[in-house]
Amino acid sequence: MHAANAIAAFEAKIGRCTNSVFDQYMRGNFDAASEQEVRGGRLFYGKAGCASCHSGKFQTDHQFYAIGIPQIGPGKGDNLPGYTDGHDDFGREQVTKEAADRFKFLTPSLRQVALTGPWGHNGAYDDLEAMVRHHLNPKEALNNYDMSQAVLPTSEYLDAIDFIAHNDEVRRQAIADAIDIEPVNLTDQEISDLMAFLHALTDVSCIDLRKHVVNRVPSGLSVVD
Numbered sequence: 763m764h765a766a767n768a769i770a771a772f773e774a775k776i777g778r779c780t781n782s783v784f785d786q787y788m789r790g791n792f793d794a795a796s797e798q799e800v801r802g803g804r805l806f807y808g809k810a811g812c813a814s815c816h817s818g819k820f821q822t823d824h825q826f827y828a829i830g831i832p833q834i835g836p837g838k839g840d841n842l843p844g845y846t847d848g849h850d851d852f853g854r855e856q857v858t859k860e861a862a863d864r865f866k867f868l869t870p871s872l873r874q875v876a877l878t879g880p881w882g883h884n885g886a887y888d889d890l891e892a893m894v895r896h897h898l899n900p901k902e903a904l905n906n907y908d909m910s911q912a913v914l915p916t917s918e919y920l921d922a923i924d925f926i927a928h929n930d931e932v933r934r935q936a937i938a939d940a941i942d943i944e945p946v947n948l949t950d951q952e953i954s955d956l957m958a959f960l961h962a963l964t965d966v967s968c969i970d971l972r973k974h975v976v977n978r979v980p981s982g983l984s985v986v987d
Contacts, residue, residue: 770891776974779873779965787962794960802959805952812897812956815943821872821963828865828940830900831882832907833927835914849926850933851884865940874968876961880913888913891957899945901938 784803785796795803806812817823837851854863867883880886881893888911896903905930914924927933948956975985 772974776971777968779968781967782873782965785964785965796958798955798958802955802957802962805948805956806959809946810948810952811890811944811946815869816872821875824867824869825864826866826868828853828867828937828942830865830937830941831867831884831895831896831906831935832886832904832909833884833937834909834912834924835884836920836923837927849923851927865937866942868906872895872963874962874964876964877969880911885913886978887911890960891953892961894953894956897943897946898948900941900943904934904938904941962976 783794783799787800787803806816813821815823815825815827830879830926831934833849835851837849838964851862854866854868855861857863876890880888882896886907887893887896892908909925909928912924914920924939977985979985
């Protein structure tokens with residue numbers, strides 16, 4: 763119990779990442795954020811509608827939504843109604859067994875989001891701006907997905923199945939029909955501002971944690987650099 767509490771305390775200390783530009787601004791240091799980052803924040807919490815799902819201090823409402831992310835990879839859809847070859851990821855339905863939850867995935871936290879790619883529940887997007895633009899018109903983005911940006915391990919077996927579900931028009935249409943977020947119209951400048959805000963969620967002090975490595979441990983064993 764003491765060991766578990768000690769580990770938890772250590773992780774809470776080094777892993778909070780709460781000194782981003784956004785955090786500093788929210789604590790009253792209004793000089794911490796650039797004008798573009800502020801404009802992006804206003805879009806995030808206003809016109810762009812991001813905060814309708816990415817809410818709270820961690821920018822997530824902990825709910826599940828279908829946003830039409832392209833289906834890539836081998837999937838996990840075995841033994842569920844619809845398809846039987848296992849190349850589909852049915853999302854929340856795999857837990858609840860409710861058809862209404864098909865293709866719904868958990869809203870992720872946006873803390874350190876600029877550093878956590880590839881993006882999407884299956885890593886379909888290797889570019890954060892592409893992930894943002896997907897939200898603007900999910901159905902169009904799904905049908906025009908650039909498969910070259912998928913970051914996937916390669917092997918003769920995997921390469922043969924990675925895009926089976928996405929390339930199947932029936933399956934792709936099922937994902938499109940399940941989308942439950944509305945399109946948003948943003949200009950290129952507004953997208954640029956929004957990207958600036960997302961980068962302002964990065965706490966740079968969390969990028970390199972080597973300063974938290976102890977010099978010695980009770981056993982006397984050396985700590986690897």
